Amino acid sequence: MIRVEGLTKVFQDKKRGAVRALDQVSFEVKPGEIVGILGPNGAGKTTALRLLATVLKPTQGTAVVAGYDIVREPEMVRSRIGFLSGDMGLYGRLTPREILAFFGRLSGMEPAALKRRSDEVVSMLGMAAYADTRTDKLSTGMRQRAAIGRTIVHDPPVLILDEPSYGLDVPTARLIENFILEARRGGKCILFSTHVMEEAEYLCDRIVVIHEGKVRITGTMEDLRAATGKTRLREIFLDLLNIREEPMEAKA
Numbered sequence: 001m002i003r004v005e006g007l008t009k010v011f012q013d014k015k016r017g018a019v020r021a022l023d024q025v026s027f028e029v030k031p032g033e034i035v036g037i038l039g040p041n042g043a044g045k046t047t048a049l050r051l052l053a054t055v056l057k058p059t060q061g062t063a064v065v066a067g068y069d070i071v072r073e074p075e076m077v078r079s080r081i082g083f084l085s086g087d088m089g090l091y092g093r094l095t096p097r098e099i100l101a102f103f104g105r106l107s108g109m110e111p112a113a114l115k116r117r118s119d120e121v122v123s124m125l126g127m128a129a130y131a132d133t134r135t136d137k138l139s140t141g142m143r144q145r146a147a148i149g150r151t152i153v154h155d156p157p158v159l160i161l162d163e164p165s166y167g168l169d170v171p172t173a174r175l176i177e178n179f180i181l182e183a184r185r186g187g188k189c190i191l192f193s194t195h196v197m198e199e200a201e202y203l204c205d206r207i208v209v210i211h212e213g214k215v216r217i218t219g220t221m222e223d224l225r226a227a228t229g230k231t232r233l234r235e236i237f238l239d240l241l242n243i244r245e246e247p248m249e250a251k252a
């Protein structure tokens, strides 16, 4: 569903010069699979997800998402993904329900189907109490739910979620986790980034650790345990960042 091949992004920054945010990154996400991208601040996670969502163009390399090339067929990719970007991008003057309607129409949904789906999403994300309140009057977690709702309203086969649990309380984070598991049962492919190790452990079929734009390791929790000799993801993660000098590949 997602095949990333040698993806490289170099930003030209006025002050810093050339910033190699992503360097020859390759990995795969299969249908019905949840893959988590982990990495410290500035590792390149958001850049990778934005490239896959066709918001940015790669400097080198490419990826195929839902059967389409991100460089040559970005519109096709865009219509088949739900992308949750870190900055939410909500229109403050719209209510969650209006946002769902807006994005549903944008992706060509019929009014009746859109109404049904919108009700479903509102109830699924527990937004009933504030679905008709302007988003600029909502709390961080409420806004994040609206942003997630917007991402999934058209029921895309591929979900690309940048820190979906950011700003969420524990019950809501669990609700989102369960939603992601449910999406996997429906055969969707989910790629997400997170700083919450428990969440990655709970959700991921496989994990990609990136550091300074490079893939450090990809594999299942078992692969990561075998490679580091540690048990908990938190320890594995620290171990990979501090000790390993060479990129490694662990395949299930």
Ligand SMILES: Nc1ncnc2c1ncn2[C@@H]1O[C@H](COP(=O)(O)OP(=O)(O)OP(=O)(O)O)[C@@H](O)[C@H]1O
Residues within 6 Å of the ligand: 011, 012, 013, 019, 020, 021, 039, 040, 041, 042, 043, 044, 045, 046, 047, 048
């Ligand atoms: N538009 C841009 N122009 C210049 N540099 C950029 C731009 N976007 C990102 N970068 C740089 O690319 C690198 C990777 O940033 P990115 O946002 O992908 O990291 P991240 O892994 O998502 O970090 P975080 O955990 O803090 O969200 C950083 O050095 C960042 O400053």
Ligand SMILES: [Mg+2]
Residues within 6 Å of the ligand: 045, 046, 047, 086, 162
């Ligand atoms: Mg980020």
